[in-house]
Amino acid sequence: MNENLPPRKVSRRRFLAVGGGAMALAAGMTIIGPETILAYSNPSDVRNAGLPPNTQTINLTATDGWIYLPGSLAPDASGRIVFPDPLGPKDANNNLLQNVYIFGFREVPAGVDPLSLKGQAQASAPLLITDEGRSVTINLTNAGLQVRPDLVDSHTVHWHGFRNAIPLFDGVPEMSIAVPIGRDFTYYYEPQDPGTYMYHCHFEDVEHVHMGMTGVIFVRPKQNTTGNSSGAPIARYAGGAASAPLGYAYNDGVALNNPLSTAYDREWSIFLSEVWAKAHYDDAHIQVSDWSDFHSDFWLMNGRCYPDTLEVGSDPNVTPANPKLQYQPISSLIKAKEGEKVLLRIVSLGYTQSAMTVPGIDLRVVGKDAVYMKSKVDNTSTSYLTNTVYIGAGEATDVIFTAPAFSGISGGTSGNGYDTYLLYNRDYSNSTSGSAAGYGGQMTEIRIYPANTSATILPAQSQPNT
Amino acid sequence: MRLAQIKTRIRGLSLALVALVMTGLVAGLPSQSQEAFAAVNKTGVVCTTGAAGSPTFNLTAKSGYISLPDGNTAFMWSYANGSGTFQLPGPVLCVNEGDNVTIVLNNTLGEDTSIAFPALENVTVNGVPAQPQFDSGGNLTSLTNVATKSGGSVTYKFLANQPGTFVYQSGTDQGKQINMGLFGAIIVRPNVTGLPALPSGVGYAYKRADSAFNLSNEYIMITSELDPDLHQAVERNQAYDITKQHPRYWQINGRSFPDTIADNGAAWLSTQPYGSMVRMQPYNTSLTSPSHYPGLVHYINVGMLNHPFHPHGNHGRVIGRDGRALASPGNEDLSYEKYLILLGAGQTWDVTYQWTDVSQWNPATKPIPVTVPQQQNLTFKDGVTWYSGSPYLGLKDDLPTGTTSYNQCGEYYQVWHSHALNEAANYDLGFGGMFTLQRIDPPSPNTCS
Numbered sequence: 064m065n066e067n068l069p070p071r072k073v074s075r076r077r078f079l080a081v082g083g084g085a086m087a088l089a090a091g092m093t094i095i096g097p098e099t100i101l102a103y104s105n106p107s108d109v110r111n112a113g114l115p116p117n118t119q120t121i122n123l124t125a126t127d128g129w130i131y132l133p134g135s136l137a138p139d140a141s142g143r144i145v146f147p148d149p150l151g152p153k154d155a156n157n158n159l160l161q162n163v164y165i166f167g168f169r170e171v172p173a174g175v176d177p178l179s180l181k182g183q184a185q186a187s188a189p190l191l192i193t194d195e196g197r198s199v200t201i202n203l204t205n206a207g208l209q210v211r212p213d214l215v216d217s218h219t220v221h222w223h224g225f226r227n228a229i230p231l232f233d234g235v236p237e238m239s240i241a242v243p244i245g246r247d248f249t250y251y252y253e254p255q256d257p258g259t260y261m262y263h264c265h266f267e268d269v270e271h272v273h274m275g276m277t278g279v280i281f282v283r284p285k286q287n288t289t290g291n292s293s294g295a296p297i298a299r300y301a302g303g304a305a306s307a308p309l310g311y312a313y314n315d316g317v318a319l320n321n322p323l324s325t326a327y328d329r330e331w332s333i334f335l336s337e338v339w340a341k342a343h344y345d346d347a348h349i350q351v352s353d354w355s356d357f358h359s360d361f362w363l364m365n366g367r368c369y370p371d372t373l374e375v376g377s378d379p380n381v382t383p384a385n386p387k388l389q390y391q392p393i394s395s396l397i398k399a400k401e402g403e404k405v406l407l408r409i410v411s412l413g414y415t416q417s418a419m420t421v422p423g424i425d426l427r428v429v430g431k432d433a434v435y436m437k438s439k440v441d442n443t444s445t446s447y448l449t450n451t452v453y454i455g456a457g458e459a460t461d462v463i464f465t466a467p468a469f470s471g472i473s474g475g476t477s478g479n480g481y482d483t484y485l486l487y488n489r490d491y492s493n494s495t496s497g498s499a500a501g502y503g504g505q506m507t508e509i510r511i512y513p514a515n516t517s518a519t520i521l522p523a524q525s526q527p528n529t
Numbered sequence: 530m531r532l533a534q535i536k537t538r539i540r541g542l543s544l545a546l547v548a549l550v551m552t553g554l555v556a557g558l559p560s561q562s563q564e565a566f567a568a569v570n571k572t573g574v575v576c577t578t579g580a581a582g583s584p585t586f587n588l589t590a591k592s593g594y595i596s597l598p599d600g601n602t603a604f605m606w607s608y609a610n611g612s613g614t615f616q617l618p619g620p621v622l623c624v625n626e627g628d629n630v631t632i633v634l635n636n637t638l639g640e641d642t643s644i645a646f647p648a649l650e651n652v653t654v655n656g657v658p659a660q661p662q663f664d665s666g667g668n669l670t671s672l673t674n675v676a677t678k679s680g681g682s683v684t685y686k687f688l689a690n691q692p693g694t695f696v697y698q699s700g701t702d703q704g705k706q707i708n709m710g711l712f713g714a715i716i717v718r719p720n721v722t723g724l725p726a727l728p729s730g731v732g733y734a735y736k737r738a739d740s741a742f743n744l745s746n747e748y749i750m751i752t753s754e755l756d757p758d759l760h761q762a763v764e765r766n767q768a769y770d771i772t773k774q775h776p777r778y779w780q781i782n783g784r785s786f787p788d789t790i791a792d793n794g795a796a797w798l799s800t801q802p803y804g805s806m807v808r809m810q811p812y813n814t815s816l817t818s819p820s821h822y823p824g825l826v827h828y829i830n831v832g833m834l835n836h837p838f839h840p841h842g843n844h845g846r847v848i849g850r851d852g853r854a855l856a857s858p859g860n861e862d863l864s865y866e867k868y869l870i871l872l873g874a875g876q877t878w879d880v881t882y883q884w885t886d887v888s889q890w891n892p893a894t895k896p897i898p899v900t901v902p903q904q905q906n907l908t909f910k911d912g913v914t915w916y917s918g919s920p921y922l923g924l925k926d927d928l929p930t931g932t933t934s935y936n937q938c939g940e941y942y943q944v945w946h947s948h949a950l951n952e953a954a955n956y957d958l959g960f961g962g963m964f965t966l967q968r969i970d971p972p973s974p975n976t977c978s
Contacts, residue, residue, distance in 0.1 A: 200899060217908040224868035226843050227887045230941050231897070231920035233841055236910040237960065238942045239920075243908045249899040253888060266910070269950040269959045353957035354950075355777045414949040416835060416871070432844065432868040439739075439862050455837035455871035457948030 118198045121191055122171035125218035125242075125264065125276065126206040128184035129162040131387040132361050133368050134496025134503045136340055145344035146360070146497060150210065160387060163338055163361075164210060164347035166264070166274035167390075171204070172380055178245065182209030185379050185390040186366035187334045188278025190527065191262065195285045195314075199252045207244040210347050217241035220250050221265040222280060223412075223457060224258075224433050235265045257284035257313055258433025259408040259459040261334075269354045273342060275366075277412040279332045282433070286314045293318040295326065299525070309524055312406055312461050313435035316442070323444035325429050327406035327463055329399050329524040333486070335454070335505055336363045337413035340497070357414060362493035362504040365393040365528070369487075369494070369506035372396065376528055394528050395507040397486065398521055399466040401514040407486075409452055410459045418489035420451040421509065423467070428452065430461035451489055469513040480520065481510040571792040572808045574716070574747045574827070576623035577610055584624055585631040587611040590642050590676070590711060593800050597778055598785050599955045603757060604764035605710040605800075606638060607783075615800050617783035618751050618831075619697070619713025626720040626736070628689045632697075636676035642711065643675040644685060645700030647875060648852040649715070652687045659685060672700035692719035692735050693852030694827040694877040704771040704833070708759055710783070712831040714749055717852070730819035734879055735854040739862050742881055746809045746824030752872055752947075752963060753780045754832045774833065779952040779963035781805045786946075786953075786964035807840075807945065807967040811922070812885040820972070823881035830872035836952065838870045842884055842943035842967055845870065849879030869948060884943075884969050890921055897921075915942040915966070923971030938977035941969040 129151050136146040151162035167184030171177045193199050205218045219241050221234030230239040232250045242248045264276035287298040287310050295318060297303035298310045308319065308326035315325040337359035342352040364372050367388065376394035377383035383392075399405050407426070411417055425448045429436055436446040452460045467482075475481040487494045487506035496503025512521050579585050588608040593615025596602050608619030624630050636642050643662075646652050652659045654674040662671040676683040695715040699706035719736040727733070727741055734740040754776035762769035781789050782803035790806040791798055813820035823846070830836055844866040848855055855863040870878055890897050897920055909916070909932045917936040918926035924939045936942075946953045946964035955961035970977045 198898070217910070221841075223839070224844070227885050228842050228943070229888070229890065229920060229922070230916060230943065233943065235841065235944050236908065237913070237915060238944060238966075239914070239916045240907040241910055243906075246906045248907060251897060251899045255887065267959055269954055272950055351957070354954050354959065355775075355956050357951035412948075414951050416837070432866070434844065434866045436865075439864055445863075445865075455835070455869055455948070456950075457837050457839045458869040458871065 117196065119193055119200070121199065121201045122177065122204075123168045123189070123201060123220065124171050124177035124180045124204045124206045125166070125168055126181045126184045127164065127166050127208040127210055128182055128186075128390050129160075130165050130186045130275075130366065130391050131161055131371070132163060132338065132496060133161065133371060134361070134499035136360055136497035139341065146340040148344055148347055150347050163340060163343040164274075165343065166208070166271055166276050166346075168276060168278065169379065177204035177247070178206045181206040183379070183390060184275065185392060186275045186363070187336060187393060188262070188276065190278065190332055190393060191280040192283065192527070193254055193280070194283045194287070195254060195257045197254065199254060201250040201252070202247055203242055203250065204247040205242045205244050211349070213349065215244055216271070217243045217266050218264045218271070218276065219266050220262055222250075222252060222260060222262050224260040224459070225252065225254070226256055241266050254282045256433055257282045258430055258435070259332075259410060259461055260433055261410050261412055261457070261459065263412060270342075270346070270352070272412060273337070273339065273357075273414070274346060275336070277334075277336055279334050279408065279410050281332070281408060284311050284314045286311045286316075291316050293321070295319050295324065298326075299523075305523070308404070310406075312429055312463065315435065315444070317444075323446060325406075325435070325463065326404055328403040329397075330406040330408065330527045331395065331397050332365065332393070332527055333395060333407050333409045333419070333507075334365050334393075335409070335411040335413055335417050335419075335488075336366070337361065337415065338363060359413065359415065359493075360497050362413070362417075362488060364505045364507060365395045366391040367393075367395065368496045368503045370503075372507040397507060397509040398481070398512065399509070400512045400516050400521060401466050401469040403466045405464050405466060405509075407462050407464070408459065409454055409462065411454045411456055414456050416453060416455050417493065417505065418451050418453050419486060419505070420489040421464070421484060421486050422450065423484055424450065424464050424509070426450060426452065426462040426464050428460060428462050430459075432459055466511050469511055475512075477510070480516075481512045484509040484511065570745070571794075572748070572804055572806050573745065573793075574621060574623075574749050575793050575803060576716070577620035578623050579630075581625075582627075583629045583631070584622075585633065586620070586622055587633045587635065588619060588644070588713075589613075589635045589637060591615055591637045593617070595783060595801050596788075596798065597955060598788055598961055599958060601757070603755060603760045603778075605760065606706065606763075607710040608713055616802050617710045617800060618803070619711075621713065621749060621803070622697070622715045623718065624689045624715065625718045626689055626692050628717075630687050630689050632685045633682060634676045634685070635682045636678060636680065638678060640678045641671065641675040641681070641701055642678075642706060643671050643673045643683065643700040644697050645673050645703075646685070646687065646695060646697050646715070648693070648695050648877070649687050650690060652685050654683060654685055670701075672703070675701055689717045691852065692717045693849055693854070694829060694879050695852045696829050696831055696875065696877060698831055704774075705759065705763070705769065707831060708754070708756065708771075708774070708833070709763060710753075712751065712753070714751060714827065714829050716749075716827060728817045728819065728821075731822050734825055734881075735849060737854055737856065737860075737862070739864070740848055740854065741822050742825040743809070743819040743822045745819060746807070747827075748805060748807050748824065749803065749827045749829070750781050750805050750838075750965070751783070751829045752832055752836050752838070753783070753830075754778070754834055754952075755780060776834070776952075777956045779836075779947060779954070781963055781965055785955050786961045789965040805965040807882070807965070808970065809882070809884065809967070810970050810972050812883050813972065823883040826880050826882060828870060828872055828876075828878040828880065830874055830876050833874055835874060836872045836963060837948045838872055838945070838963070839868065839948040840870075840882065840943070840945040840967065842941075842969070843882060844868050845880035845882045847878060847880050849877075851877050882967075884941075884967075886922065892921055892924070922969070923975060938975055939971055940977060943967040943969070
């Protein structure tokens, strides 16, 4: 029982791991500018510099924090105002910010004590990226809860959908272990199967998942590094030529010009979650929630509500231009040039189903639950076209679309140089923010630029969600 | 207080598990036929069968009570087998393709009731197709022929013309009656003439060579919701507004976790005979071993809501839906793998599962390449665990003093649950509800039984 454990500083093992990263930095490795550092970890990340090429280390800390939501919420039946939370942070003029309390994860930067991130959780969790065949360790530290020193909950990481998992690394506290405050644990994985997965804490799961300890993890296919025998080249993610696709969703085995190819030029993770404001308020105010009363007030895409979904991504370690979104660092703004292939990894860890739709653009469903859509008999593709993806709680769907022809209108349909399409939840109540009028919630824009748009206006993508 | 009750219940359960193992009931199954197996198994499908070729089942609609893990009870309606005691759900009726099946419904309830067979074809009553019922004013009163209240009966007949998983449920005032518990399952076994012979202990789910499964790893999971306000209103003969339905309990086979993992026929769940703990051994490369073949789960969602169900540990392969094999018109296999099964209201899904020891972790030959956790630095939640103390399959190791372990022989446990996590709860308490476990035993020979 964790309440008897003495407080403890970071372990020697963890200290060495962190120190190793710091040394890599000191050795003068290329540092990605803060404007492009995202809240994610991938194999080429400087924080993994110095490790053997086929290994990857991800350092996460679990704690609490506050996030901003637009819109408003009517008082509940008893007249109580649960959003914005009166315990939440205030701006420089002492005005209460529109915040809700969350639990969540943060990636630990090199040289930083994971316990020092207490109270600075982000939503959604850092986007984790790895490769088929790589050896992956995830170090989890429980930094405790800033707002609830009385609450001594442990945390875990559950890699949702990982095949042939063993209980020690599956993150279900009743089936193996959990990590109490001030302690850490190392999870180890050898991912064999490319595709889109998710991860979340499984401790007091109905509460911790809903409170925001949820994110996306995906495994890139071997075909990225080898190309395939049908002539598809090595992907840009793996050092391929500038003319090569950025990546492949799966080991599709077909030529680039095959309509069934899973090659893409740009990719976005579209992570769906929900906020029942009362439960978040209750957690901040030392109250318990009756989860059988669950109902959402806010519907989030990558941890934000529209129109915040359109804002650029940022680094949670740096105060961004829009400081209210510091701990919601992942952008959902989708940009592509006419004719480019765009991969959307749509993932839900809400408790209700979502119907994500793109009027005017066909979506080709190429994968579900980290499984390439193909026949068991002869490996032919069973992908199909749709414009709405119905997705369950805990489900993932990969779709690829071809950016439609630019309208040719001067300035585009937007007047800003691009044509505008929308991606939103067809359950329209989920396209609002709380009880506010107007649009919000799970919605973003897809901006289509002319084919000859300069790299200054729209550079080639090198990281997802940029 | 609720937590204490649940702990007590789990402890009772672990004792039962030990008893099961001591009597050796799980071992030695492969040579038995499906029906003989069903008669003795503590986990897996418990089949109710009838005469070969023309089985007759007598189902009695009656009321009774079930118990819930938090100490509550619920007043229910369901189907008893003949003059047997009340049980939830109704008996699992197993028949063979080609059988002429007769189902007699006897109604002891205070209102008319009926049985609908949504995915079965050519159901007849008195020699003519079963019909929707209308009153003299032309108003629909039932989806199908009824057994009148307080003693009436009706006889349904059908030819089981295709293998698969089917639901039987009330066809009268369904919003109320199905929620009250009037539901059950029918499994139609395929006629396997012409299919390749299989090793002992292996059978076919469909009339397809690619549907082979391990007969001793066959499970049924009937998912449902329970709103105690409805059950109280019916018990007290009060009005209930179905539009206000608000489930507080979520069930598999009429039980909520942790009761779901208790044995079939557990004594303390006398009206809830069916468990849903999934038990298997790792994939075996030998073609003659039943563990070369996957286990099979028949999912049946009799609730009014969709349930996104997530088995940990591995993907499942969806081989059938709504009593039909997933096959193209040319009979090509259209099965596919998923880690999340979105069970729609009224749907049945047949999904096969296998767990493969891919990494083959072994303390001598392939140790886990991270520091073995220092258990005093970690939490075993609430002081109880299903963990063996060792990360390696088949090994046990020390656990901190004061930690209660339910682990028997170094087996692995995975959780299988609704990922609408508000449903993985008993009312306001988590780690319950529509939730069960998969148990992966070390390969034979082992010390498990």
